[in-house]
Structures are given as C-alpha cells and as structure tokens.
Amino acid sequence: MTETFQSWGMSYDWAWFTATIAGILLIALPLMLAVAMIIYADRKIWAAMALRRGPNVVGPFGLLQSFADGLKVFLQETIIPSAANKGLFLIAPIITFTVALMAWAVIPFNSGAVLANINVGLLYVLAISSLGVYGIVIAGWASNSKYPFFSAMRAAAQMISYEVSIGFVLICVVLYANSFNLNAIVEAQRGHGLGIVNGFWFNLLLFPMWVVFLISSMAETARAPFDLTEAESELVAGYQTEYSSMSFALYWLGEYANVLLMCALNATLFFGGWLPPLNIDLIPWFDIPGWIWLFAKILFFFFIFSWVKATVPRYRYDQLMRLGWKVFLPLSLSFVVLVSGWLMFTRYGA
C-alpha cells in the first residue's frame, strides 16, 4: 500500500505511516463489525439448533440486532461499585479489548497481506493470547465481590492449563513448517497431501493435534462447553458481574474477537490459511482472492464453535482440569516426540 501513497506525491516515510494507519484501521474496524455480526450469527445458529427463530425483529432478518444491543449498552449508566478499586476496575476491560485486537496484527489474509510480517508471528500470538488473562483476573479482583473473584481464579487456572497443551501443539506445527512466521507456515501447507490437498489437517500425525487444538481453543476462549468462568447458575455472570454499560460489552466483544482469532488460527495452522483447499486448477480455484478462502474457513470453524455450544453440556471443573492436564498434556507431549522422530527419519535423517 505504501507505493500507492507514494505515487500520490508523499515522501516514503509519510506514505509508510499513512499506509500502516490505513492497514490498522482496515483490520480493527471490520473486525468490530465482524464481531457484531458473529454475535448475531451465534444466536441465530443456536436458535436454529433448538428449532426456533433467533433475533428476527430489529431490521431485515434481525440483522441489526447487535447494533441495537450496542446502542442500548452505550446509553446505560456505568456503575462502579463503591468497594471496587476504581482504577483497576476501569483498566481491566481496556486491557481485554486491546489484547483481543492486537493479536490480529500478524494473521496473514493473503500472500504477503499481513500488517506485521514478523519472524516469530506464532510466538507473538501465543504471548498476546496469554496476556488476555490479565484483563479477566484484574476485573475479578478489582470488583471486590465474591463471584467475580471465584470466576477470575477459575478463568486464570483454566486458561493457563490449556495454554500448555496449545504450546506443544504449536511446536508440532512448527516442526512441520520449520518456521514461526505465519505466512511461511501457510506456504508450507501448499500441496501437502500427494501434492493436491492444501493444509496439514489430513496428515495422520497432525490430525489428532488439530483436534486437541480445536478443543483447547474452546477452553482457552472459555466458550461452551468450557464456560465455567461464567456458569450463570453458580457465578451469576462470572468476572463481569459488577460491570455495566460499555465496559460490560467490551468483555463480550473481546471474547468474540478471541473466538474469531482462534478460528483464524485453526484455519491458518491446519487448513491452509488463505490457500484454496485443492492445489489443482480444475475449477479456477486460484482466481478467487486468498482472503475469501481464509474468511470462508474462519466462518466454517465459527459454525463448529456454535454447533458445539448448542449441543454439548457444560463440563465440571474437575473434568476440565483432568482433560487439560491428564489427557491433552501427555498426548501433545508424546506427539512432539512422534512428529520430530518421524521428521528425523524421513526428512532430516542422515
């Protein structure tokens, strides 16, 4: 984009700066719009699975429901409980939402179409997603109320438990792609099955890791069936019980932005990101822009997330911890050994 601005007569530095700002807004603003629409889609899918109609009154097909909700919370009164720690209470939603936006800086939308093409993109995503837990813990602690505090402790333990196995799954992917750069990881999946299929997912060694990653990403974002942090029958609304108005909404926006990010990671790491599903030009696959493939894959994974939310009953906390530490951790650890050993024998072995 820098070249376009340069051709309008800007100096290189200014053109670069304008292009960067434009790129950031091109990611952040459509992301917020996407979050609003995805909340609507979630309710619609959930309703359809329960054989009823979702929101269908505000606007055509209820399409404006999320915007009406947004306007409603925007005009609500912001209540800061008298016992709360005011500074931290207000900073917590800012942290959550900032972090939810930041991770998108390294997701490649097309070949080279990435805001920051850093070498350690995957590490950056891992680091940013572990920062997200701070917003929740600070919110729970600053509320000075019992249920938000319980919820924050649960959320912290749950997120860090599943981050361990996510880390090992990512190592399996990195072993295959031999790079941390997300663009390079997508490129490594080109023609990765008999030279025809793009993506790691059909690979016998990486397929179980994709399943682990999909389930872990539901636990990491505290989506159903792992939504113990907001189990409404026990903890009212979880860490956001004391929140109101837009600070309450920021948690929902951040949560759904994180869900979309996890869907994008599923697509990028295992399903070939912006690559078309097949590496042959029978139908003109490659004429369709890469970002359309990526968005289609993201929507596919979001549908899976919604589907699971509508069908699977909530886990108990001890079951959740057992799944994370006693099933996923040993499984992903042994797959690091398996994948690296297999690569040594076939690719790198002397």
Next chain:
Amino acid sequence: MVDLSQYLPILIFLGIAVALSALFVFLPMGVSRLTGTHNPDAEKLSEYECGFPAFEDPRSQFDVRFYLVAILFIIFDLEAAFLFPWAVSLDMTGWAGWATMMVFLGELAIGLAYAWKKGALEWE
C-alpha cells in the same frame, strides 16, 4: 538478521487499540451524565451477592490448588520455551540435537508423572 522495522506497526496498533478501548469505556460515562441516566445511590453501588449483604472480605482466601496449577504452568511453559528454538533448527542439529531434547523431555515427563502420582493434578 532481525528486521525490527516490522515491529513498528505493532507498536502503532497498540496505541490505536488502547485509544479505541479507552474511548469505549469513558465515552458512555460522559454520555450517561449528559442524558441523565447517571444516578447512583448507596444500594446500587453495593456489591452484588444475590441480594444478601457480603458475608466476608471476598479476597480473604482461596484454594491452594490454584497455586499448584500456576507453578506447574510455569514449569511447562518454560519447557515449551526450550522447545521453540529446537523445533526450528531440527534440520541443522541432526540426531544429536534430537536425542538431547528427548532426554530433556524424558526428565520433565518424570516430573509430570511425580506430580500426577502425588495428586497435584486432582480436583476431586
């Protein structure tokens, strides 16, 4: 060579994201004062514990198992941090590098087995 200039957009993104989130938090507070919905009283500002007054300080104590999980997380996250450079250089280190990492993983697996046997991973 590390291309640090690629990190500058992230820094700018951080600034914009913080500004945007702060706007979302503080703008409705101003608007609700203007529209007159801002009307706090002592009951409204008390903490919500299902209608009862709070029994005790909520920050007083919590289960020690949360500490255990946190410590185990630190150990295994460190283990992952050692695995990252190994994973991208597997093509250069050969069988010796692979075998060394297997020894390291084996030792940590013994640690995990010990924690498991001691019941550190139990939540009833």
